[in-house]
Amino acid sequence: MKKIFIISFIIIGSVLGYAQDQRTTETKVADLLARMPVDNLVDLRMKMEEMTKLGPEGRQQIINMIVPPGNGNDTRARFAIESYSRYLSEYGHEPEKYAWESECIEAVYASGYTMVRSFFLSQLQYMGTERSVEFASGFLTDADMCEPAVAVIASCNSPKKEDILAMSLQIKSLPCPASVMNELAGMKSDKATTEYIFWYLRGDAGIKSSALNAMAESAHENVYATLNAAAADASYGWDATGATAALVQYARNVGDKGDERTMEKICREIFSKATVQYKTAALEAMVHYKGYEAIDYLLSGFVSGELEYRQAILNLTGDIPGKAATRKWITLISVVDEERKAEIINMLGERGDELAVSTIKASLFCPSAQVRTASAMALAKLQGRDSVSELIDYIRSYETVDDQVAGYRALLTVLDSKKRDLIAGALEGSGNNTKATMLILLASGGENRFFNTIMQYTSSFDPKLRTVAFSELKSLAGPDDQELLIDLMLNVSDETEKIEVQMALVTAANQINNKEERASVLIEAMKKSDQKAGFIPVLAAIGGQKALSAVYEEFEKGNAEMRAVTYDALASWIDFSSSEVLYDICASGNKNYSEKAFYDYIDKVYTAPVPDKQKLSLLRRIAPYAFREDQKTILEKRLDSVKESILSEEKEKETEKETVTGFVLTGQEKKDGFVVLFDGITLDNWIGDKETYVVEDGNIVVRPERGSGGNLFTSDEYSNFILRFEFQLTPGANNGLGIRAPLTGDAAYVGMELQIIDNTAEIYSKLQAYQYHGSVYGVIPAKKGFLKPLGEWNEQEVIVDGTAIRVILNGTVIVDGDISEAIKHGTMDNHDHPGLKRKSGHIGFLGHGSVVKFRNIRLKEL
Numbered sequence: 001m002k003k004i005f006i007i008s009f010i011i012i013g014s015v016l017g018y019a020q021d022q023r024t025t026e027t028k029v030a031d032l033l034a035r036m037p038v039d040n041l042v043d044l045r046m047k048m049e050e051m052t053k054l055g056p057e058g059r060q061q062i063i064n065m066i067v068p069p070g071n072g073n074d075t076r077a078r079f080a081i082e083s084y085s086r087y088l089s090e091y092g093h094e095p096e097k098y099a100w101e102s103e104c105i106e107a108v109y110a111s112g113y114t115m116v117r118s119f120f121l122s123q124l125q126y127m128g129t130e131r132s133v134e135f136a137s138g139f140l141t142d143a144d145m146c147e148p149a150v151a152v153i154a155s156c157n158s159p160k161k162e163d164i165l166a167m168s169l170q171i172k173s174l175p176c177p178a179s180v181m182n183e184l185a186g187m188k189s190d191k192a193t194t195e196y197i198f199w200y201l202r203g204d205a206g207i208k209s210s211a212l213n214a215m216a217e218s219a220h221e222n223v224y225a226t227l228n229a230a231a232a233d234a235s236y237g238w239d240a241t242g243a244t245a246a247l248v249q250y251a252r253n254v255g256d257k258g259d260e261r262t263m264e265k266i267c268r269e270i271f272s273k274a275t276v277q278y279k280t281a282a283l284e285a286m287v288h289y290k291g292y293e294a295i296d297y298l299l300s301g302f303v304s305g306e307l308e309y310r311q312a313i314l315n316l317t318g319d320i321p322g323k324a325a326t327r328k329w330i331t332l333i334s335v336v337d338e339e340r341k342a343e344i345i346n347m348l349g350e351r352g353d354e355l356a357v358s359t360i361k362a363s364l365f366c367p368s369a370q371v372r373t374a375s376a377m378a379l380a381k382l383q384g385r386d387s388v389s390e391l392i393d394y395i396r397s398y399e400t401v402d403d404q405v406a407g408y409r410a411l412l413t414v415l416d417s418k419k420r421d422l423i424a425g426a427l428e429g430s431g432n433n434t435k436a437t438m439l440i441l442l443a444s445g446g447e448n449r450f451f452n453t454i455m456q457y458t459s460s461f462d463p464k465l466r467t468v469a470f471s472e473l474k475s476l477a478g479p480d481d482q483e484l485l486i487d488l489m490l491n492v493s494d495e496t497e498k499i500e501v502q503m504a505l506v507t508a509a510n511q512i513n514n515k516e517e518r519a520s521v522l523i524e525a526m527k528k529s530d531q532k533a534g535f536i537p538v539l540a541a542i543g544g545q546k547a548l549s550a551v552y553e554e555f556e557k558g559n560a561e562m563r564a565v566t567y568d569a570l571a572s573w574i575d576f577s578s579s580e581v582l583y584d585i586c587a588s589g590n591k592n593y594s595e596k597a598f599y600d601y602i603d604k605v606y607t608a609p610v611p612d613k614q615k616l617s618l619l620r621r622i623a624p625y626a627f628r629e630d631q632k633t634i635l636e637k638r639l640d641s642v643k644e645s646i647l648s649e650e651k652e653k654e655t656e657k658e659t660v661t662g663f664v665l666t667g668q669e670k671k672d673g674f675v676v677l678f679d680g681i682t683l684d685n686w687i688g689d690k691e692t693y694v695v696e697d698g699n700i701v702v703r704p705e706r707g708s709g710g711n712l713f714t715s716d717e718y719s720n721f722i723l724r725f726e727f728q729l730t731p732g733a734n735n736g737l738g739i740r741a742p743l744t745g746d747a748a749y750v751g752m753e754l755q756i757i758d759n760t761a762e763i764y765s766k767l768q769a770y771q772y773h774g775s776v777y778g779v780i781p782a783k784k785g786f787l788k789p790l791g792e793w794n795e796q797e798v799i800v801d802g803t804a805i806r807v808i809l810n811g812t813v814i815v816d817g818d819i820s821e822a823i824k825h826g827t828m829d830n831h832d833h834p835g836l837k838r839k840s841g842h843i844g845f846l847g848h849g850s851v852v853k854f855r856n857i858r859l860k861e862l
Contacts (some may be wrong), residue, residue, distance in 0.1 A: 031814070036076045064083070084597050089127070104120045107126070114144040120290070121145060130156070136255070150176055150179045167788040168180055196218070197223065205241055208241040217253060219253035231274075232273075244278045245788065248270060251270075260290065267283070271297065280309065298313050323627035330359050352381070353403070391421065395407035396431070417445060436468045451473075470497045473485070476731045478508055482508050495576060516544050518542050548578060552581050555570065576604060579604040582601040631648045674724070682711065686715060691706050710847050711847060718841070720861065723799075725856060728791070728793050733757065736753040741843075749832070774814040777829075779833060787811055795809075804817070
């Protein structure tokens with residue numbers, strides 16, 4: 001009986017198992033592809049495990065779905081295959097990887113379409129096996145397959161790959177020599193130097209450029225003559241092949257190998273014949289390898305060079321530290337012109353070597369104003385507070401505007417309270433220009449103890465001294481100075497001077513802690529004075545209930561002239577409190593001020609820092625006095641605006657926080673002036689490739705199978721802006737953000753391109769620093785490691801202001817640079833980028849045939 005039960009259980013289990021697994025392979029494949037692309041790595045791994053379980057038959061069905069562009073939609077199948085290749089490249093999948101490698105190889109043989117064969121050949125990049133290398137080698141002579149074959153060979157860790165690539169260059173009909181040489185350059189291979197020269201001599205500009213780069217990286221002695229001749233043909237300047245840059249790079253590489261003699265020989269050639277950017281690069285190499293021994297090259301270049309080259313040289317001086325180098329620069333000062341002397345002195349100040357102090361002190365009193373002004377700041381940087389006495393002597397000795405400005409700026413950086421006493425002590429006997437400078441310096445510390453010193457110059461007969469004294473009173477005035485200031489205000493006739501005194505009185509009164517007592521001294525003085533009008537603007541700027549009552553009292557009892565002054569004060573009152581008085585004036589029916597008070601009351605209430613519901617109540621209060629249509633109209637507009645704000649606040653309170661969904665701006669972004677560039681529905685505000693860029697589920701999605709995967713631009717042009725957007729990458733995806741770009745040409749050069757790329761992909765393992773995500777292509781590199789895992793949405797902000805560019809990825813600043821600084825010595829990729837000079841242009845996404853999604857695109861113009 002027990003045996004029968006067990007047999008029955010086995011039979012039932014088998015039936016159940018069969019029932020659970022009776023889906024056909026076709027159904028399993030369809031179910032798997034229906035759930036692709038996936039949104040996160042966990043799901044992706046689960047789907048890849050399903051790919052393995054499909055077995056060869058199921059995977060073959062997916063392989064068979066790959067078709068040439070324009071022959072159907074194979075996006076899901078491509079995603080599955082690409083993801084599976086990447087998945088198997090990870091550690092622990094060796095058996096599955098070997099099987100998949102065979103399937104991909106068979107797929108290359110099986111297809112009659114070049115684009116399909118190329119796709120499957122490219123999958124072998126993830127395998128990294130000798131088998132893949134040998135297989136790919138067979139396609140090096142195939143014009144359509146050469147590029148992916150090189151990529152497969154280069155991705156392998158096999159020691160044979162260098163030999164294979166080097167030998168392939170011996171094939172005179174090789175379809176992709178540039179790609180081969182680029183890979184060999186990355187390996188710094190010297191196994192094909194003869195072939196590099198061959199391809200350089202017979203190739204086009206692109207091949208020549210790759211050949212020269214490979215020669216430079218090889219650092220082999222056989223290529224030197226060719227590199228030098230190429231640079232000479234380019235007149236040691238820029239050309240499309242990058243010959244001069246290659247020669248400089250060769251110099252650095254032979255220096256790395258210890259051949260400083262050749263490195264120095266090349267650099268000397270560059271110094272004598274090349275343009276500034278290459279001379280600078282050669283000089284950097286010389287300093288790097290020779291250190292102090294390169295000092296004479298810096299000195300001679302500085303003596304003979306133009307301003308741009310001299311600045312580059314001075315920037316390198318910090319790389320040669322030590323007193324010996326400082327001494328060389330000090331000696332040079334005596335034999336160069338004033339302009340160069342000033343430049344050296346500026347550098348010595350930055351250098352911070354006190355060995356230069358005595359020289360700079362002497363230069364502080366030389367006949368050249370250019371040298372003197374440079375010496376002032378340099379001395380301040382070297383000696384800090386210890387330089388104050390010399391700087392005081394300097395400004396007392398030279399009263400020219402340039403000297404006074406230089407002395408002021410230098411002293412401002414080193415003065416403290418104690419050193420200001422030296423300034424005060426030096427006033428007597430100084431010239432009037434110097435006295436004016438000293439008064440400003442005394443006031444810069446805001447120390448009330450110098451108030452009387454400044455005050456005495458308000459009676460000076462020198463116009464400049466008098467002006468400075470009046471303008472600086474507000475920087476030093478304190479509560480105890482009010483009586484003096486009131487007396488001064490009542491005795492000056494110049495209106496500008498009176499305003500300065502009034503501002504000083506406001507400063508003095510506002511230092512009293514009790515707000516209601518701040519105006520007490522002024523109110524008492526006003527009551528006794530017959531010049532009450534001078535006090536009114538001061539009380540308006542101080543505020544408080546006592547001041548308000550005093551001014552309103554003067555309005556009610558004053559004559560016409562006084563009423564005009566007091567009303568202006570009430571209308572411009574520092575805070576919201578005068579609205580009550582304005583209401584009373586409006587309600588009084590005063591024929592001269594009732595109507596004015598109506599409008600001023602509305603403005604005062606509307607801009608008051610009070611809750612909107614309180615504003616609404618206060619605005620409704622004035623409604624009975626809106627007698628004319630224009631009064632009713634403006635009141636209604638203000639009421640509607642406040643009501644709208646109340647409704648908006650209530651809506652925001654209904655949610656726990658402001659969120660962006662689809663194309664909706666946050667409340668803060670609306671206040672900041674952001675606008676939506678993509679509404680989540682249409683591409684009406686965009687121009688360009690609308691076949692490949694489509695709207696799906698509120699996102700812009702690049703569907704390269706529908707077209708070229710080209711460029712999509714904003715209809716409008718923008719100059720300075722803050723751009724915020726989100727993007728989602730697929731494995732190996734490559735796109736770009738074009739800024740200040742025209743509609744035609746390669747935006748990376750005729751405009752600017754910020755990389756959007758999955759630089760975690762193995763196929764991009766050998767990117768240059770300026771090619772990683774966020775980089776300004778060819779110009780400014782970005783920090784790596786801040787992209788979210790594939791399938792997750794990344795948040796990016798790009799701030800473009802003049803030549804400054806800042807890129808923030810997922811909350812981390814990955815680029816913070818300045819174009820003008822970055823290209824001082826040429827671009828990183830050694831190519832011409834005319835677009836860097838553009839002030840405005842279109843913003844766009846620059847497709848490279850990959851699936852990428854974008855959403856929440858908004859912009860604020862600066």
